[in-house]
Amino acid sequence: MDKNGEIIDQMDHIGFGFIEIGTVTPKPQYGNPKPRLKRLVKEESLINSLGFNNRGADNLLKRLVNRNKNITLGINIGPNKTTPFDQVHEDYIFCMQKLARFADYITINISSPNTANLREFHKRENLERLLNLVIDERNATPNKPKLFVKFSPDEDLKIYADMIELINSIEIDGVIVSNTTNDSDLKNSVGVSKIPGGLSGKILSNKSNRLLNFVNENLNDKKILVAVGGVFDVDSYNEKLDLGADLVQMYTGLIYEGPNQVREIIRNGK
Numbered sequence: 087m088d089k090n091g092e093i094i095d096q097m098d099h100i101g102f103g104f105i106e107i108g109t110v111t112p113k114p115q116y117g118n119p120k121p122r123l124k125r126l127v128k129e130e131s132l133i134n135s136l137g138f139n140n141r142g143a144d145n146l147l148k149r150l151v152n153r154n155k156n157i158t159l160g161i162n163i164g165p166n167k168t169t170p171f172d173q174v175h176e177d178y179i180f181c182m183q184k185l186a187r188f189a190d191y192i193t194i195n196i197s198s199p200n201t202a203n204l205r206e207f208h209k210r211e212n213l214e215r216l217l218n219l220v221i222d223e224r225n226a227t228p229n230k231p232k233l234f235v236k237f238s239p240d241e242d243l244k245i246y247a248d249m250i251e252l253i254n255s256i257e258i259d260g261v262i263v264s265n266t267t268n269d270s271d272l273k274n275s276v277g278v279s280k281i282p283g284g285l286s287g288k289i290l291s292n293k294s295n296r297l298l299n300f301v302n303e304n305l306n307d308k309k310i311l312v313a314v315g316g317v318f319d320v321d322s323y324n325e326k327l328d329l330g331a332d333l334v335q336m337y338t339g340l341i342y343e344g345p346n347q348v349r350e351i352i353r354n355g356k
């Protein structure tokens with residue numbers, strides 16, 4: 087939500103235990119043309135095709151120099167739209183070099199549906215090369231932030247099995263499940279098949295929870311499992327914990343329920 091790290095303190099004040107900012111890309115970019123965000127009010131969901139609108143890594147770096155170090159901060163990184171696929175790994179490395187020293191964790195975002203070919207990094211050969219480069223960069227950073235990989239909810243089980251096998255065998259600290267879905271059946275079911283972008287909120291929760299369960303069953307216990315997708319209240323938060331989440335995030339629920347819901351969930355959740 088906070089693409090440029092402008093409201094870290096405010097997010098902290100409403101009660102979150104940790105904040106994730108971004109996705110940030112090396113260079114500033116406008117993102118996709120508007121309209122690119124729509125409320126599906128009846129379904130308590132959103133469809134968005136923002137496309138990594140952000141002011142770029144240098145702008146974020148300036149803000150982070152004086153950041154409040156008591157706030158646990160994740161920085162979510164991704165490539166610019168115009169970067170050719172065979173150079174995309176360089177964008178992640180650029181962001182690591184600029185920003186990793188300010189982060190408690192880095193999210194390697196390979197799962198936005200709004201950047202062409204990004205989800206190709208769910209394929210083992212592409213993922214392995216990228217993650218090994220990012221791990222080397224992290225290990226060269228004095229504070230050694232944790233590294234999380236953020237999954238799409240739309241791949242085949244075999245793809246996830248291969249990804250998890252890889253992640254279990256290398257120095258990646260955890261997985262975030264999941265990004266938005268561009269499942270055509272789900273989009274059809276709510277009449278938005280012609281609108282580009284991914285669905286978030288309540289309509290995503292079953293799909294995201296099924297994947298959470300699968301990842302929990304297969305991911306090494308020492309890894310950190312972060313759940314996101316359809317958290318609106320205490321029950322949907324508890325469900326994520328029951329499915330094995332170590333940490334929980336919310337985005338769309340914050341929009342529909344408002345900022346007071348964060349403390350409500352933390353007070354009354356498991």
Ligand SMILES: Cc1cc2nc3c(=O)[nH]c(=O)nc-3n(C[C@H](O)[C@H](O)[C@H](O)COP(=O)(O)O)c2cc1C
Nearest residue numbers: 108109134195264265286287314315316336337338
């Ligand atoms: C408007 C909007 C913008 C988003 N931008 C990003 C992004 O830049 N990077 C990212 O990893 N996920 C992004 N997401 C996905 C969310 O972080 C989250 O994974 C997804 O929306 C599911 O959670 P929710 O149901 O609580 O919204 C975005 C979601 C929305 C609704």
